[in-house]
Amino acid sequence: MTRVLGVDPGLGRTGVAVVDGGPGDLRLVHAERLDTVPQTDGTARLVSLFDMVTATVRDHAPQVAAVEQLFFSTNRQTAMRVAEARGVILMALARSGVAVHEYTPGQVKQAVCGYGGARKPQVMRMTLHLLQLDQSSDDVADACAVAICHHHRARLAALQRRETGRSAALETAVAAARARLGIAAR
Numbered sequence: 001m002t003r004v005l006g007v008d009p010g011l012g013r014t015g016v017a018v019v020d021g022g023p024g025d026l027r028l029v030h031a032e033r034l035d036t037v038p039q040t041d042g043t044a045r046l047v048s049l050f051d052m053v054t055a056t057v058r059d060h061a062p063q064v065a066a067v068e069q070l071f072f073s074t075n076r077q078t079a080m081r082v083a084e085a086r087g088v089i090l091m092a093l094a095r096s097g098v099a100v101h102e103y104t105p106g107q108v109k110q111a112v113c114g115y116g117g118a119r120k121p122q123v124m125r126m127t128l129h130l131l132q133l134d135q136s137s138d139d140v141a142d143a144c145a146v147a148i149c150h151h152h153r154a155r156l157a158a159l160q161r162r163e164t165g166r167s168a169a170l171e172t173a174v175a176a177a178r179a180r181l182g183i184a185a186r
Contacts, residue, residue: 001020002020002063002064002151002154003019003020003029003061003062003063003064004018004019004020004062004063004064004066004147004150004151005017005056005057005060005062005064005065005066005147006019006065006066006067006145006146006147006148006149006150007053007065007066007067007089007093007143008068008139008140008142008143008145008146009067009068009070009082009085009086009089010085010139011036011042011045011046011049011081011082011084011085012035012038012045013034013035013139014033014034014049014052014085014089014139015031015032015033015034015137015138015139015140015141015142015143015144016032016033016034016056016143017030017031017140017143017144017147018030018031018056018060018062018147019131019144019147019148019151022151023151023152026130026131026148026151027131028131028133028144029060030056030059030060031136031140031143031144032056032140033137033140034049034052034053034056036049042084046084046085046088049085049088049092050089050091050092053088053092054092054095054096057096057098058096062098063099064098064099064100064101065093065098065099065100065101066100066101066103066146066147066149066150067086067090067093067101067102067146068102068103068104068108068142068146069102069103069104070082070083070086101150101153103146103149103150103153107149107153108145108146109122109123111149111152111153112126112127112130112145112148112152113126120138123141123142123145124136124138124141126145127144127145127148128141131144131148
């Protein structure tokens, strides 16, 4: 069973969700929205965000973190603030010794809904369904979706590695049998 911390970065609101289990057997352990105080200095908000992420890691001991990659919006100032917050989040995770995997919004949608172009309401419904929840805020639901994405993609990667290992073993066995029989390789 793997414990994943999903993070939907933002300066004002960051969603975090801790999800245990694996595909088909997911359980939400903790979810919350980390809010920074808007009227404070930008650097103070970043320090506060760092401390809140560090506390979440300390309190819930995730094995891995899944962080959504930055989606560039047309508002450059907002994109810069989100990028700063994301950097602070990545630093807090690294300082805490948590391995980080990053996913694009399309990868998250694909993993949760089966379609990379899914709309936000579809992702929300599927996330609530997969974690058996009644409701959630957008930021928290997005963090849950990122955690679900990691669970699904990590499982797929493990299956692919296992299959590649089997194929390599089969090819080795066939080559050895051909060599014993004196059959030239094709």
